[in-house]
Amino acid sequence: MNASEDKLAPEVRSILAAARERPGGETRVDVDARSFPEAVAATEAADRVPVVAEVKPTSPTTDGERTDDAVDLAEQMVAGGATALSVLTEPEHFGGSTENLRRVREAVDVPVLRKDFVVREAQLDAVESDLVLLIARFLDEDGTDSLATLYEAARDRGFQPLVEVHTREELERALDVGAEIVGVNNRDLGQLEVDLGTFEAIAPHVPDDVTLLAESGVSTVADVERMRAAGADAILIGTAIMDGDVESNTERLTAEATDTEPQAEHTDSTR
Numbered sequence: 473m474n475a476s477e478d479k480l481a482p483e484v485r486s487i488l489a490a491a492r493e494r495p496g497g498e499t500r501v502d503v504d505a506r507s508f509p510e511a512v513a514a515t516e517a518a519d520r521v522p523v524v525a526e527v528k529p530t531s532p533t534t535d536g537e538r539t540d541d542a543v544d545l546a547e548q549m550v551a552g553g554a555t556a557l558s559v560l561t562e563p564e565h566f567g568g569s570t571e572n573l574r575r576v577r578e579a580v581d582v583p584v585l586r587k588d589f590v591v592r593e594a595q596l597d598a599v600e601s602d603l604v605l606l607i608a609r610f611l612d613e614d615g616t617d618s619l620a621t622l623y624e625a626a627r628d629r630g631f632q633p634l635v636e637v638h639t640r641e642e643l644e645r646a647l648d649v650g651a652e653i654v655g656v657n658n659r660d661l662g663q664l665e666v667d668l669g670t671f672e673a674i675a676p677h678v679p680d681d682v683t684l685l686a687e688s689g690v691s692t693v694a695d696v697e698r699m700r701a702a703g704a705d706a707i708l709i710g711t712a713i714m715d716g717d718v719e720s721n722t723e724r725l726t727a728e729a730t731d732t733e734p735q736a737e738h739t740d741s742t743r
Contacts (some may be wrong), residue, residue, distance in 0.1 A: 479662045485564050492615045496594025503630035506583040507604040508556055508653060509683045512706050515555040515726075521696055523583060523726045525554035525687065525718075526710035527566030528578060528699055542572040545577045545718055552722025556583040561599065570599035577601060585634060585708075591616035593625045603653065604631040608642040609661060610676055621647045636687065643674055647682075654678055655708065659676055659688035668698060673705040 560568030586601035
């Protein structure tokens with residue numbers, strides 16, 4: 473274990489250890505991706521909030537498990553207005569699978585994000601998706617490939633990499649590799665604590681031409697409005713959609729409030 477891993481919650485250390493050991497695909501994949509930025513723009517043109525709804529059976533930060541068929545859940549999310557879907561493929565801690573993602577992507581026509589802890593290039597070849605998550609905090613470490621290597625490898629295969637950050641330093645690393653889609657995780661993976669102020673602090677430093685997502689901790693319409701006002705182009709929502717009627721939860725959280733303030737102008741000569 474390296475020094476940075478000492479700062480991770482035990483659950484996260486376990487997830488990362490499993491990720492390092494997970495095999496990749498047997499053959500290289502080539503993806504004809506559905507454009508996420510275009511889907512975001514279409515949703516905004518329809519006066520709705522772009523939401524990435526997450527098919528999330530369980531996680532270390534939620535109670536219980538949702539056992540509905542992944543395709544049924546995905547179709548309800550799309551019916552409720554989801555701009556894109558996030559499908560967990562991490563099997564041991566989140567109950568996900570690459571097979572669920574494959575089936576979901578075949579069943580819907582919106583972009584689908586592979587949500588997993590991808591740390592080596594071969595793991596990109598496990599399944600096709602439109603977007604793939606690359607978590608800056610877990611790369612450039614012992615036993616992992618670099619963010620730059622994985623970013624270029626993902627793009628070479630046709631994926632749209634979503635680079636996840638939690639700090640200004642991680643944001644700079646994402647921008648240095650040319651990230652065009654960035655997610656700010658409000659959850660500190662050190663202690664699994666959530667603070668929506670994390671997004672508000674980082675968003676002003678993201679360039680205008682980057683598609684920016686707010687991730688974690690969004691559970692109410694007020695939270696959605698807060699993240700949009702801070703500059704979120706889209707919002708990734710898992711538990712608040714999975715907890716109850718999936719279609720109606722999605723519809724409620726994607727509805728554009730008529731009295732929402734205009735999105736914040738971003739400074740720092742960027743966003």
